[in-house]
Amino acid sequence: MNTEVDQFLDHLAYARGLSANTRAAYGTDLAAFFRFAGKKGVTSARDVERHHIVDFLAAEHERGLAPATLARRLVTLKVFFGWLLAEGVLAQNVTEALSAPKTWQKLPTTLTPAAVEQFIAAADGEDRFARRDRALLELLYACGLRVSEAADLRLEDLHLDEGFIRCTGKGGKQRVVPLGSAAEAALRLYLAEARPALAGEGNDEHLFLSRFGKRLSRQMIWRLVGRYGRAAMVSGPVHPHVMRHCFASHLLANGAQLRAIQEMLGHSDIGTTQIYTHVDAGRLLGVHRRYHPRA
16 A cells, blocks of 8 residues: 555656655655554555545545645545556556535635735844844745745746746746845845855855755745744734735735736635635725715
């Protein structure tokens, strides 16, 4: 069973070119399923029957998993068993008749521009860590990067004189994103006054470094963003993806074209970007209710 899963994850990496984070999510879902199935006497993917999957999803639902997570786990199982069928390991796909549970579309959490200013200003100071963190927060908001994209940025990806960065997104796809003057200024200050002290004698070429001179991990970036959100007393939890949502929704609210936002976010399907039109529509609804005589 472990061999089948390992081969499947290798297939995702080499044949389909999925990112390490996506492969990790598939691996987590499959590990959870086979832990559950193992308690039911399942020792191989060949032993899995439809009721095992239904029982697994029901148990996960009772455990409090969100509908979106349940839907993702079912998709993982459908892709996995579909691959086993295509490879001739199985004679039939036990997930074929199963459909994902309906999920309510959850609008992304955003902050007002004033709240974003307050959040970024929380990274105030002149030491190397404050300089690094200010540059990181400015970059997340200026470019709408995923946390993994920010963590993986290298010095060669910066084009400060030209005013853009080049980042690598899902599936290894590269894109160019404009920086803006605030992020550019914070990055120049970080590169001049803080990064050399963090790098020390090391030669790590990643842009954002830890106190040990190594690449700042995704987990550390999450913790830093959350800490500054609390320091700024921003309402609700703040994480890197909130900055991505703010980037997109604020651009849209100020008249940017959806196609341009799609390109800067690195969305392969504009349908993914269109969720921000719902965010902006909600803002317009609030304006209408406040100011229209017959609202």
